[in-house]
Amino acid sequence: MESVRVRFAPSPTGMFHIGSARTALFNWLYARHTGGTFILRIEDTDAARNKPEYVEVIFHALRWLGLDWDEGPQPGGAVKGAKGPYFQSQRAAIYKGYVDRLLSEGKAYESDGAVKFRTPKTPVTVPDLICGNIQFDRTNEPDLVIQRKDGTPVFHLVNVVDDIEMEVTHVIRGEDHLSNTQKHLALIEAIGGKAPHYAHIPLILNPNGSKMSKRDAGASIAEYEEQGYLPEAVRNYLCLLGWSPKDNREVIAIEEVVEKFDLPQVGRANARFDIDKLFWINGEYMRAATIEAIEPLALSILLKHSVITGDYDPGYFRAALAIVKEKIKLGRELPEWMGYFFREDFEFEPAAMKKVFTPEGMANIGKLRERLGQVDSAHFTAAELETEFKTLAAASGQKVGALIHPARLAVSGRPVGPSLYHLLEVLGKDRVLVRLERAERQFGS
C-alpha cells in the first residue's frame, strides 16, 4: 500500500479564495485521514500576476484555518521536504529538461516561437475517485502550448511535471479541472510518468448559482477573519460543502471529520454558498467556546475599535465577555455589545428611551437606585439582585418588567442585551449606581 501524498498548489495572486480554502481543506483531510503527506506547492509561473507578498496571504490563510502542511515552503523562506524547491518559479531548469526531451522525441514542436505538445486525438477515459470514469472523445483536441514564446512553461506542463517529480499519489482539486485532466494524462504518458489518482471536487457557487468569483461577497477568506468569524466554524462549514457525516449532524469536530472523511463520499453536485448557515454555525462555536479560547479574538477586535485600551481590567473584561458571548454569533458584534461596559458616556437608544424613560420609568429608576444603594457590594450578585427586584416590584404593586426595562436602558443605553441581573453583577454596584443616577439626572423630572 503506497503512502498517500497530496498537494495543494495555489497561485499567489492576491486574495485567498474560499474555493481554494475548501480544496486545501479536502486535501488536508485526506492526508490526515490516511496518515499521508500534505504538500504545499506555490504555482507562481505567471510572473505578471504573482507577487511575493501574496505568498504570505496563502500562509496566513492556511494557518488561520489550522491546515498545517508537511512539505513545502514555510513563512520566512525556509523549506521543509526533499522534493523541492516548492516554488515553481525556482524549478525552471526542471521544466526546461522535460520540454527539451519532448522536443527531441518529436512529441512537441515549435510553432510561432512557442512550444506545443502534440495531443492525442483518440478517445480516452479519465478515472476519477469522485466522478467515476469520464470519457473524452478528443478528435478535435487542439495541440497544447507547454512553453511560452518567452521561454516560460505554462500551467499544464508544470503542474503535471511537479506532481510526477513530487510523487503525488492523489490529485484532489476543483472540478473546473476535470476537462483538463485528459490533457494531463496525455502529458504524463508522453513523459513516461505514473499517473496519480484523481479526485475532482464540486465547485462552490455563489448564491446566484454561478461560479464564486473573486468579486463575490464572501469570496475571500480574509473577510471572515476581519468580521470575527471563528476559524473552526468556517472550517466546519466548508467541510459540509460537498461532504456530509451522513448522520444528520452539522456541528462536528474536525478530529471526527478527519476520521470519517473519504473521497468516494464526496458529493458530485456543485454547492451554493450560504452565509446564513455559516453565521449560524459560527454562533454555535461562539457559545461553545471557552473564554480563554475567544479572549484573544475579542481583545483584538475591541482594541481595534478603541472600546478598550491597553490598561483594561482583565477580570472585568472576561466577566463581560462571558455573558455577552452567549448572545452573539459574530465577533464583529462585540464592539456594540461590549462598548457600554467600558464607558460612562454612552448614548441611549432614542426609540427605547421614548418608550421606557416615562415618568413612571424614571420613578422606578429612582426607587431602584435607593434600594440597590443599600445592598452590600459583596451581595451584588445576580441571584440576590433578582430577589431585590422582585421584592421591590411586589412592594410597589408592579410587574418586575416595569423595573427591568428602565434599568437596562439606564445602565447600558440599549433595550436588549444579556440577562439584566448578570449584567448588573458584572458592572458592579458602583457603576450601576452612577449610571442610574446619570439617567435620572438627564431624564428625570
Place this chain on the structure above:
RNA sequence: CACCCCAUGGAGUAGCGGUUAGCUCACCUCCCUUUCACGGAGGUAGCACGGGUUCGAAUCCCGUUGGGGUGACCA
C-alpha cells in the same frame, strides 16, 4: 458552437428498487423568558420534465429542459 459534469423544499444534505421522503439553515406560529439569543413544540415548502425497465422508481436506462465547467502563450 463543441466536449464534459450535475439535478431531492429558498440553501446545504440523508436516501442508493418498496420510507407517511429524514436532518440542518432560513422563514412563520406557539411555549419558555426582563429583552435579545438559546432551548422546546409545531407549520409552509422538495424528488425539474417526458419516456422507458420493473409487481413496484427519488433511487436503474434514454431523451428534454435547466444549471455549471472546459475549450488561454491564466491557473
